[in-house]
Amino acid sequence: MNDGKLAYATCPATEAEESISDEMLLKSVAEGDKTAMHIMFARHRARVLHFIQRTVRNPGIAEDLVSQVFLDVWRSANRFEYRARVSTWLLSIARFKAINSLRERIHESIDQDDVHGIADAGDTPDIALDRKETNGILRACIAKLSPAHREIIDMVYERENSPSEVSEMLDIPLATVKSRMFYARKQLASMLVNAGFEVPTSTRRGKQSHLAACI
Structure with a gap:
């Protein structure tokens, strides 16, 4: 071997x-x-x-x-x-291996979202700059969450796993997953408001924004 x-x-x-x-x-x-x-x-x-x-x-x-x-x-x-x-x-x-792999990729994934947003032909320079700043605020707020809550945000909202899938992967009750989702969203929303950010419910194209999906 x-x-x-x-x-x-x-x-x-x-x-x-x-x-x-x-x-x-x-x-x-x-x-x-x-x-x-x-x-x-x-x-x-x-x-x-x-x-x-x-x-x-x-x-x-x-x-x-x-x-x-x-x-x-x-x-x-x-x-x-x-x-x-x-x-x-x-x-x-x-x-342990899978979660570590996801954590290593999360920042790369967010950075790619920034690039796609800036490259959108329909965006004016002001809109592109605002989107980049929004993602920066979101990254900073997520980083302040507890490890368990960051993990839930990553697995549910970034990786689009269902709560039942997360329950199986983490070997915790479904009720615990839902509780962590609730408190993670609540804390994230509070931090964003304290940062002076008004939480949007949708983008100008009518789709749910990355930020709104998390909170």
Whole structure:
């Protein structure tokens, strides 16, 4: 196994391999058993990939993150404390990787929105400047939210996941997701008003603005 890279064939497991529990496999992985690691990868790869894809919405990035997840399993199997199911542990690693990937991309995504807005042929220089300043205010206010509320804003409004999808991805109750959405929007609206910004309900084209979508 190359450090930093994971490449496994996903061959169908034999009946004997299927009978081995995840816990026994992980113990063997912790002892450096590459065959056990191959079985673990084949058994859980599809579920981990599906979980990550629903978060990052990018097949190429998802495949890369899957490799990172199982590389972490190989490196840290000896630190697993068996307080939860192995499959739950795998998805917690996958969630961490996926959310970090989204956080790294959020600023790039917002910057692209700025570029598209400025490049709009229907915008006057004043409108383009106002849109850029609005996005700057929004970025600054989002940055002041708590990590949990920033995460909700990102996953629901930036990545357009449904509350039920976010509930599954974060492994928290749907009611908790909705509560965080409510308080994140409330705090964001308050900060924007304090910044002297009048919250719009729509753009001049009749579509919901990026700002209005968040609050």
